[in-house]
Amino acid sequence: METTIRRGDDFHTHLREGEMLEKVLPFSNIWGRVTVMGNLSKPVATAHDVIKYRNKILQLNPKFIPIMSVMLVNSATPEILRKTFEAGAKVLKLIPGGASTNSSEGVGLENLHIYYPVLEEAQKLGMIFSGHWELATNPLGGEEISEVEREERAMPYLEKIIASFPNLKIIVEHATTKGMIEFVKNAPANVASTLTVHHALLTYNRVYHCDGINPFNYCKPVAKFVYDRKAIVEAMISGNPKFFFGSDSAPHLPERKRGQNPAAGIFTPAEVALTMLTEIFDSFGALSELENFISMSGAEFYDLPLNKDFITLRRKKWTVPKDYNGIVPFMAGHELKWKIVK
Ligand code: NCD
Ligand code: ZN
Ligand code: ZN
DSSP: OEEEEEOOOEEEEOOOSHHHHHHHGGGGTTSSOEEEOOOSSSOOOSHHHHHHHHHHHHHHOTTOOEEEEEEOBTTOOHHHHHHHHHTTOOEEEEOOTTSSTTOTTBOOGGGGGGGHHHHHHHHHHTOEEEEOOOOOBOTTTOOBOOGGGHHHHHHHHHHHHHHHOTTSEEEETTOOSHHHHHHHHHSOTTEEEEEOSHHHHOOHHHHHTTTSOOGGGOOSSOOOOHHHHHHHHHHHHTOOTTEEEOOOBOOOOHHHHSSSSOOSOBBOOHHHHHHHHHHHHHHTTOGGGHHIIIIIHHHHHHTOOOOOOEEEEEEEEEEOOSOBTTBOBTTTTOEEEEEEOO
8 A cells, every 4th residue: 555645744853963963864865855943052142153054964965855943042133033044044943941952051941021022023024933832840839840840831822922913923843742632732823732642642751660761751741641642643734734844853972871861852863754654644534634733734834835746655674773873763663554665
């Protein structure tokens, strides 16, 4: 059995820099366009940073089409943002301070109101505000919030932004809870959500207990409960244009994943993501919605033309490699049911 779909896009990827960038870039090639997050060791925050980072990517692969982002850091101003836009940045990206990898300069959710002029500028320029919506620390008492509660605890801040910026395109990245899925469904049309492959498959138990502790299944936001996973899959296969693909592929060296405090992030090469998504949609008899999720809804939200070429997949078993250039992928060593043939 075969299925042919329009080439898709990945609206959330971490390509990193230096050697890691060289190692992982080829494994995003299947996507038409890729939103590249700028949480490098020194965040992409200015027009100069955007140009430099894009050039590094294009030097390695001139055919690659990155959608550049700029991080909402504490030093952000409307003027700086406008210049990044003129330099080609399309996405203003938020990882609240301390919420995930390389976010120490990120604006805290409790301080977002101070940056309203920056968000106003983003709205005016038609940039997309793409955010990692998690509250890691209670701004009042200072205590750490449990990982499973962090997404829910970010919702009041998100609600305020939505109410204050009716024309700002807002993305809830990697939604992981039933509550957030419902929230996005009920939000106005300028609010959408990217969904990952791993959150459609994992629950908290698989991260921490199945096959022993598996740090390669650990990411932020952490995978939640069975009913959350079900809500994610339902949203994915529903055809609702508010939900589209963003892998959140976030490679780390194996030594950073193993050991006491594993780095958060799951590396999802495009061939793993695409074939795994096909398997998920197929298992629900929803192959006809696959194209909406990976090739149409996101492009529409981003105001991009649809990719013009097509990819064919066949129901044929293959085994995910144990590593890609030394980086352990999601589903390493697992047998998948669909393979890309063309
Ligand atoms: C991402 C990373 O490592 O850059 N990690 C993750 O667990 N998803 C950052 C992020 O998207 O939160
Ligand atoms: Zn994130
Ligand atoms: Zn991410």
